[in-house]
Amino acid sequence: MRYSKTFMAEPPDPLTDKLSHLERTVESLKKWQRRSWFKRTFYRWTPPEAPATMEETAERSKTSVATPAAETAPPVASHPAELTIKMVPYSSVPAIPADLAFAQSVCSEQMIFPVAIERHAHGLFENLVVGCNGLKDDGWCNPMTHLRIGPTYDGDSIVTKWRRTATGKPVDLTISVSGHQPVHAQLPDNHFTLRLAVAADHPVTDVVFHFAESGSVTVDDIRAWNSSACLEFLRIERSAASVHVAKAPTFADFQTRMREAAPFSDEANQLLTSVALSWVAQGRFEEARWLYDYMWSSDAGNRSNPARIIAYFQQLADIAYKQMLRGLARESQETFRQRKEIRMRLAEENAVPDSVVYLGPSWTQAYGDIANLSWAIQDNIMSPTPKKLVLLPWTEKSPNQHLLNYFAPWIETDTSPETRNSLPGILRCRDAWEVSPADILEITHRWSKSGRSALLTLSDEDKQYGAELIKQLGCNPDDWFVCLHVRNAEATDGDLSTRNAVLDTYRDVVKIVTQAGGRVIRIGPKLEPPSDIPNLIDYASGPLRTKQGDLFINVACRFLIGGISGPGSVAEAFGTPLVLTNCYPLNACAFSGHFVCKLLWHEEENRFLTFREMLNEPYCGILSQAVLRERKLRLINNTPEDMCLLLKEALLFHQGSIVYTEEDEALQARFVAIMKTAQPHFIGRLSRDFVYKYRNLL
Numbered sequence: 001m002r003y004s005k006t007f008m009a010e011p012p013d014p015l016t017d018k019l020s021h022l023e024r025t026v027e028s029l030k031k032w033q034r035r036s037w038f039k040r041t042f043y044r045w046t047p048p049e050a051p052a053t054m055e056e057t058a059e060r061s062k063t064s065v066a067t068p069a070a071e072t073a074p075p076v077a078s079h080p081a082e083l084t085i086k087m088v089p090y091s092s093v094p095a096i097p098a099d100l101a102f103a104q105s106v107c108s109e110q111m112i113f114p115v116a117i118e119r120h121a122h123g124l125f126e127n128l129v130v131g132c133n134g135l136k137d138d139g140w141c142n143p144m145t146h147l148r149i150g151p152t153y154d155g156d157s158i159v160t161k162w163r164r165t166a167t168g169k170p171v172d173l174t175i176s177v178s179g180h181q182p183v184h185a186q187l188p189d190n191h192f193t194l195r196l197a198v199a200a201d202h203p204v205t206d207v208v209f210h211f212a213e214s215g216s217v218t219v220d221d222i223r224a225w226n227s228s229a230c231l232e233f234l235r236i237e238r239s240a241a242s243v244h245v246a247k248a249p250t251f252a253d254f255q256t257r258m259r260e261a262a263p264f265s266d267e268a269n270q271l272l273t274s275v276a277l278s279w280v281a282q283g284r285f286e287e288a289r290w291l292y293d294y295m296w297s298s299d300a301g302n303r304s305n306p307a308r309i310i311a312y313f314q315q316l317a318d319i320a321y322k323q324m325l326r327g328l329a330r331e332s333q334e335t336f337r338q339r340k341e342i343r344m345r346l347a348e349e350n351a352v353p354d355s356v357v358y359l360g361p362s363w364t365q366a367y368g369d370i371a372n373l374s375w376a377i378q379d380n381i382m383s384p385t386p387k388k389l390v391l392l393p394w395t396e397k398s399p400n401q402h403l404l405n406y407f408a409p410w411i412e413t414d415t416s417p418e419t420r421n422s423l424p425g426i427l428r429c430r431d432a433w434e435v436s437p438a439d440i441l442e443i444t445h446r447w448s449k450s451g452r453s454a455l456l457t458l459s460d461e462d463k464q465y466g467a468e469l470i471k472q473l474g475c476n477p478d479d480w481f482v483c484l485h486v487r488n489a490e491a492t493d494g495d496l497s498t499r500n501a502v503l504d505t506y507r508d509v510v511k512i513v514t515q516a517g518g519r520v521i522r523i524g525p526k527l528e529p530p531s532d533i534p535n536l537i538d539y540a541s542g543p544l545r546t547k548q549g550d551l552f553i554n555v556a557c558r559f560l561i562g563g564i565s566g567p568g569s570v571a572e573a574f575g576t577p578l579v580l581t582n583c584y585p586l587n588a589c590a591f592s593g594h595f596v597c598k599l600l601w602h603e604e605e606n607r608f609l610t611f612r613e614m615l616n617e618p619y620c621g622i623l624s625q626a627v628l629r630e631r632k633l634r635l636i637n638n639t640p641e642d643m644c645l646l647l648k649e650a651l652l653f654h655q656g657s658i659v660y661t662e663e664d665e666a667l668q669a670r671f672v673a674i675m676k677t678a679q680p681h682f683i684g685r686l687s688r689d690f691v692y693k694y695r696n697l698l
Contacts, residue, residue, distance in 0.1 A: 090181060102261035103271035104203040106254070107150075114149060118233040139163065140227035143214045147234060150205030152178075155239030156198040158207060163230040165189045166215030171229060174210040178202045182210075187229055204271070207234070251287055258291075262298045269295055276315070280322050285331070289319055304350055306421050313339060313426070317433060327622035327631070329587055333436050340434050347427035357387040358429040359411070361420075364393040367400050367550075368566020370407075372432055374455045374573040375440055377410045378447045388412070392420045392429065402547045403570065406456050437590035441681035444592075454575025458555055466552035472544055473521065473537050481519040482579075483553050483571075484510070484536070485562035488525070498623050499564055501582040501637055503531060508640045509561065509581075510536045512647050521553050523567060559654065561647070564588050579650040580684075581643045584635065585621040586614045589675070592683045594650045596638050596690045599697075603632040610697045611671065615678045645689040664688045670698045 096104070117132065119125055119139045134145035152158065158177065165171045168189050176182045179200050187194075198205075211228035264272065272295060279288040292315045302308040320335035347354070357380065363373055373391075380386050389411045396415050398404045404413075419425045458466075467477065475481060486503045503522075510520045514535045521537045530541035539545060539553060554560065554567050555574040562568050563582045568591055571578055578593035586597050600609040600619060613619055622628055628635065652658040660668075671691050675682040691698075 090179065097265065097268075099261050099264045099268040100271075102257060103264065103268040103275075106257075106275055107204050107271050116233065116235040117147065117149065118235070119231070135231065136225075136227070139230045139232060140166070140217055140225070141209055141211070141229055141231055143211050143226070143228050145209045145228075145231075147207045147209075148204060149207060149234065149236060150178075151201070151203050152198045152205040152236055153201045153239075154199060157237040157239070158196045158198060158205075158234065159237055160194045160196075160234045161232040162187050162192045162194070163232050164191075165229045166217050166227045167213055168215070172212035173229070174212075176206075176208040176210070178204070178206045191232075205236075255290070258294060262294075264295065264298065273315075277318075280319055283322075283326055285319055285323055285328075289316075289335075292316070292319075303346060304423070306423055306426055309346065309423075309426050310421070313343070316342075317431070320433065324621055325624040326627050327618050327620050329585075329621040330617060332621075336434050336436075343427055343429075347423075350423055350427065352424050352427045354428060355388060356424065356428060357389055358419075358425050359389060359391045360429045360431045361392060361394045362432040363391065364398055364404065366566055367403070368569040369432060370398065370400060370403050371566065371569035371573045372435070373407050373411065375435060375443050376430065377407065378452075378455060379443050380410075382443075382446055382450065390414050390419075392425060400547045400550065403551050406459075437588050438679045438681070440590040441679050441683065444590075444683070445681040454573065456574045458552070458574060462548060462552055463556070465548055466556050469544060469549050469552060473539060473542075475519050475537075479519050480517070480558050481521050481553075482513055483557035483560045483562075483567070484520050484522045485524050485554075485560065485565065485567040486522075487563055487565045496623060496625075498625060498628070498635060499582075499584055501563060503527075504533070505637070505640050506561075506581075506643065507533050508644050509647055510534070512644055512651075516651055518558065520561075521557070523550055523553055559593075559650065564591075577650075577654065579647060581646065582638050585623065586611065586675075587621045587678050589682075589684050590679065594646055594653065594685050594687060596642050596646050596687045598638065599636045599694070600628075601634045601636050603634060608636075608694070608697055609633075611674050612677070615674065620678075642687070642690055642693075646687040649687055649689070660688065664692075667691045667695055667698065674698065 117125060117135075125135065125137050125139065132147050134142035135147065136142075149158075165187055170189060171187050173185050173187050174182050175185065175194075175196065177196060177198070179202060183196075185194060209228075214226050214228045217225055217227045272291060276288040276291045279285075279291070292312065296302055296308070296312045299308075302312070316335060316339040320332045320339070323329075323332035323335060359373065359376055363369055363376070376389065380389060391407075391411050391413045393413065393415055414420075470479070470481070471477065484506065486501050486506060488500050488503055510533055513520050519537060520535065521539050522531065522541075524540045526545075527538065527541045530538040539549070551570070554570050555576045557576065559577040559579050560567060560571045561579050561581065562571075563580055564584065568578055568580065572591060578591050578595075580589075580591060580593060580595035582598055583589050583595050584598040589595065589597065600614055601607070602609060609619055618631065619633070622631070622633070649658065668685065668688065668691060671686050672682060675684075
């Protein structure tokens with residue numbers, strides 16, 4: 001069998017080169033213009049080097065000589081229009097261990113790895129999997145980049161298209177493909193395509209790019225990193241004679257083979273983890289859980305190994321999170337419950353003292369997560385045996401350090417990795433994920449039943465700061481105001497935008513508050529340009545915004561108008577009343593106050609789901625837009641009329657002049673009875689006009 005194959009470089013397109021050069025020229029000029037007047041005076045702008053002409057390219061082709069393949073020196077190539085390079089496989093390949101061979105065959109059968117890795121129109125890779133190291137989302141490669149694709153077969157081609165180099169000049173590149181000796185090529189600084197013919201079968205194909213030079217890449221947000229070249233795509237092109245992947249065996253066959261191949265090396269574990277990740281993405285949670293559990297239990301040393309324990313807990317958390325996204329709320333909570341039981345059992349096995357409860361990084365990932373610390377503190381205070389609480393954030397930086405400082409009387413903070421990665425820091429660590437909406441309401445119920453008020457109170461210093469801030473925003477000292485927070489696409493867009501709303505639909509809400517004599521101040525993401533809603537103070541987009549100001553406006557208002565998001569948790573911690581709109585998912589309505597919720601429309605059945613259906617599987621708590629589309633469901637946001645009627649009811653309620661009829665109370669009781677099937681201590685109140693309008697959903 002001959003192993004000589006061609007390594008071809010497709011000729012660059014002159015028009016594409018000119019457009020690329022024009023793009024780099026504009027970017028360079030903009031960067032120069034952003035400099036100060038002083039620097040522009042002393043550093044003149046020079047345009048990037050123009051692309052080579054066809055004549056210059058042809059001249060380079062004549063002078064280029066390919067080095068014959070040899071064991072001592074891999075082939076070297078320049079970048080002419082077309083070049084033939086001999087690919088030489090290794091004369092002898094070490095025998096693959098049985099466990100690794102099994103893991104590779106499973107990856108091949110399950111088609112875990114992609115046949116294409118492509119950068120989308122918006123400039124991000126979205127189909128990367130485990131095994132792709134050194135490739136950034138925007139396509140830039142580290143000096144050493146390892147991509148795991150496959151499988152590939154004799155006669156296939158691996159095609160890579162490159163956009164440009166970080167140095168702005170040709171870069172030497174060494175490419176290593178599974179089973180073959182490395183080959184050398186040179187990438188020009190323009191759009192360039194390399195095609196590598198595969199000479200043998202590979203259950204899993206590793207492609208490693210090693211660049212001789214690297215440069216600093218700077219993007220619009222002025223962050224710079226060390227990279228070498230920008231990859232547009234990598235794709236496998238199948239030949240007519242290519243061997244097709246065999247049909248995957250049954251799961252029972254897989255379990256039998258798995259037991260025969262155990263125990264597994266680290267490399268085999270990495271491949272099998274890829275299989276489990278793929279199953280989780282497909283919604284095959286039982287199979288993924290079995291695989292994770294088997295790999296975990298196959299080595300008794302895992303039970304006292306901090307790194308393995310962390311990895312296993314992250315795997316279980318990933319399953320629970322994906323279950324939640326797909327509307328399997330009860331299964332998700334059960335997975336988290338089992339994870340907690342395993343953690344406590346391992347703590348007993350390893351004789352870890354229980355005098356300290358650690359609170360993991362999940363409590364400080366976002367503004368609202370910090371406020372959720374109030375539940376952990378309240379639960380600890382009411383415990384018969386209170387523990388010392390120690391917070392373990394990833395870094396010393398916090399989404400809002402000013403808010404975090406309010407919890408200092410009850411919680412110590414330890415940012416050292418040694419503590420976070422120790423057995424006590426792992427096995428005596430309580431994650432925020434383990435606290436379900438029902439748990440939150442149970443803690444809130446016990447706290448209020450004991451006669452206690454809100455855990456936090458705004459400090460005199462913050463009140464003084466806030467009074468000056470309100471004055472600078474154009475409000476009088478005697479003005480009352482409400483805080484408006486609308487979670488929109490500026491915060492989270494794409495697949496997890498199910499809790500978002502449209503700010504422009506709140507125009508009438510602002511008008512009602514203004515007519516009642518109040519002011520409306522918006523917090524949340526900065527908007528460009530700022531909102532043009534009349535009488536709305538867009539503090540979030542203005543120059544006066546600070547962490548301290550965010551907190552004051554959030555909790556010093558008469559009430560917060562928002563949804564199920566972080567500011568609602570902050571308001572609850574300080575006892576600020578809530579008026580919630582566009583609440584979703586329904587099973588996460590663990591707040592007090594008046595609210596209206598989003599509804600789910602079934603496209604095929606041409607109807608709204610009932611409230612009871614929204615609280616039960618398979619529709620409960622679906623956070624993924626993709627899953628909603630898969631289930632033929634569409635989220636329906638609240639109308640401006642629904643929100644205005646809710647606000648009028650809340651204003652009357654806080655003025656003490658609300659009157660509910662017997663019919664109002666009867667409809668509300670039916671809704672509360674439905675909610676208590678999921679949350680026994682539910683304390684919210686659905687808008688009376690909304691529950692009457694949709695009484696057929698009760």
